[in-house]
Amino acid sequence: MTEWISLALIAVGAFFFLAGSTGVLRFPDVYTRLHALTKADNLGLGFVVLGLALRADSVVVVLKMLLIWALVIVAGATASHLVAEAARTSNVAPWRKRS
Amino acid sequence: MTSSGWFFDILLVATLVWLAVRALAEVKLFKSVVLFIAFGLLVALAWVRLSAPDIALAEAAIGAGITGALLLDAAGHMRGRAEPYPASPDAEGASGGDTDG
Amino acid sequence: MRRHTRPLERAVVFAVVWWVVAEADPEGWVFGIPFVGLATVASLKLTPTRSWRIRPAGALRYAWYFVHQSVMGGIDVALRAIKPSMPIDPMIFRYRMRLVPEHARVLFADTVSLLPGTLSTGFEGDSMTLHVLDRELPVEQSLRDVERRVADLFGLTLSAEGGNLLACENITGGECR
Amino acid sequence: MKVVLVGFASVLMLTVIAGLIRVERGPNPADRMLAAQLFGTTGVAILLLLAEAMEIPALRDVALVFALLAAMAAVAFVKRAWHPGPHEKGESS
Numbered sequence: 001m002t003e004w005i006s007l008a009l010i011a012v013g014a015f016f017f018l019a020g021s022t023g024v025l026r027f028p029d030v031y032t033r034l035h036a037l038t039k040a041d042n043l044g045l046g047f048v049v050l051g052l053a054l055r056a057d058s059v060v061v062v063l064k065m066l067l068i069w070a071l072v073i074v075a076g077a078t079a080s081h082l083v084a085e086a087a088r089t090s091n092v093a094p095w096r097k098r099s
Numbered sequence: 100m101t102s103s104g105w106f107f108d109i110l111l112v113a114t115l116v117w118l119a120v121r122a123l124a125e126v127k128l129f130k131s132v133v134l135f136i137a138f139g140l141l142v143a144l145a146w147v148r149l150s151a152p153d154i155a156l157a158e159a160a161i162g163a164g165i166t167g168a169l170l171l172d173a174a175g176h177m178r179g180r181a182e183p184y185p186a187s188p189d190a191e192g193a194s195g196g197d198t199d200g
Numbered sequence: 201m202r203r204h205t206r207p208l209e210r211a212v213v214f215a216v217v218w219w220v221v222a223e224a225d226p227e228g229w230v231f232g233i234p235f236v237g238l239a240t241v242a243s244l245k246l247t248p249t250r251s252w253r254i255r256p257a258g259a260l261r262y263a264w265y266f267v268h269q270s271v272m273g274g275i276d277v278a279l280r281a282i283k284p285s286m287p288i289d290p291m292i293f294r295y296r297m298r299l300v301p302e303h304a305r306v307l308f309a310d311t312v313s314l315l316p317g318t319l320s321t322g323f324e325g326d327s328m329t330l331h332v333l334d335r336e337l338p339v340e341q342s343l344r345d346v347e348r349r350v351a352d353l354f355g356l357t358l359s360a361e362g363g364n365l366l367a368c369e370n371i372t373g374g375e376c377r
Numbered sequence: 378m379k380v381v382l383v384g385f386a387s388v389l390m391l392t393v394i395a396g397l398i399r400v401e402r403g404p405n406p407a408d409r410m411l412a413a414q415l416f417g418t419t420g421v422a423i424l425l426l427l428a429e430a431m432e433i434p435a436l437r438d439v440a441l442v443f444a445l446l447a448a449m450a451a452v453a454f455v456k457r458a459w460h461p462g463p464h465e466k467g468e469s470s
Binding site: 029032034036039040046058063064077078080085087096 | 219322
């Protein structure tokens with residue numbers, strides 16, 4: 001039972017990675033791509049970590065994976081802020097929907 | 100384990116070769132550096148598949164990380180100093196934001 | 201505000217991190233003890249004093265809010281990315297922050313980037329500029345919520361001014377209304 | 378079941394390869410850089426899956442390095458490689 005829940009969680013995680021990559025490819029400018037990358041991939045990694053946590057041998061392994069996840073979140077959010085700021089200060093124009 | 104991961108390994112090796120060629124052949128310096136960083140990360144994954152986690156760690160930290168940062172720094176210094184290459188026939192056309200070497 | 205160094209507190213934090221990273225391997229302490237010491241010295245050199253503290257109850261409330269919101273954010277952007285119609289309508293906003301200390305603003309910006317449809321793109325004085333994926337989203341309400349949670353986490357009070365959202369014509373700010 | 382984990386790792390590998398298309402296309406240095414960031418996050422997930430499937434706990438240490446690397450590359454990019462000059466602004470749409 002745990003086995004199946006674990007696999008289902010990892011599958012959900014893989015879905016978010018797929019959606020994130022789809023966004024990076026489909027979205028029209030660097031800002032919207034950053035949206036897709038930071039949010040979808042961090043959530044995907046979260047689900048993968050949860051799925052693997054269910055089959056981990058010890059609590060400390062779970063803690064270590066959570067630590068890695070937290071590190072990825074902090075690093076990812078900060079990196080996306082920096083890249084977005086660099087793009088903004090050099091006048092990379094954001095995409096606008098044509099109305 | 101080694102037998103069931105063949106699909107992963109084929110994907111990895113094919114991408115590695117392609118990245119190696121692209122990183123060397125690319126005219127735009129900055130793009131080449133990003134391709135190199137991606138290449139380093141995939142080389143680390145290749146060491147992982149060869150059950151050599153210690154070498155993978157060194158490759159990720161030194162090969163992709165520190166070398167990548169140094170190359171990014173160097174690409175930043177190169178910008179504006181060297182005359183840009185004659186405009187290459189490029190689908191992106193006048194994408195002004197790029198750092199042609 | 202009281203400033204403190206607390207070397208021992210930092211060493212304990214680093215020791216716990218090492219214990220987790222070494223997966224509780226007792227042999228790991230051969231390297232662990234010297235490196236916990238080095239990390240403590242390095243952190244005291246880099247940030248000699250710190251003027252902030254974390255309130256445990258506020259941290260729990262923040263963590264719950266954060267997990268909930270980042271799940272919503274991930275689902276939101278994933279659906280927008282895979283829907284064939286790709287429903288996005290981006291807009292630049294400027295938000296006047298009610299949080300004053302720098303550490304709180306950094307946490308605020310990082311949290312905002314993981315909320316549904318918002319991405320922080322830098323600070324300008326007391327304001328933060330952000331890119332929003334869909335102008336129909338209730339951005340002002342969620343930003344005010346995040347600020348309140350961050351203030352709760354650090355035990356801060358929000359300044360009376362600010363907390364309002366302006367829509368900008370241009371990426372570099374310019375005219376905002 | 379280990380086979381399924383490697384299968385998921387392969388799916389993630391495919392998303393990494395999809396991200397390479399963004400590195401190729403650009404058009405802006407920032408676009409290429411964020412694809413490098415994508416490899417960081419996805420690489421961590423691949424390594425955690427392989428650590429479980431191949432039963433090598435040390436792979437989680439490699440994942441830890443991958444996690445730090447994306448941030449390091451982004452900082453090096455913003456601080457060092459991207460000095461916006463007056464002649465190179467804007468993005469062709």
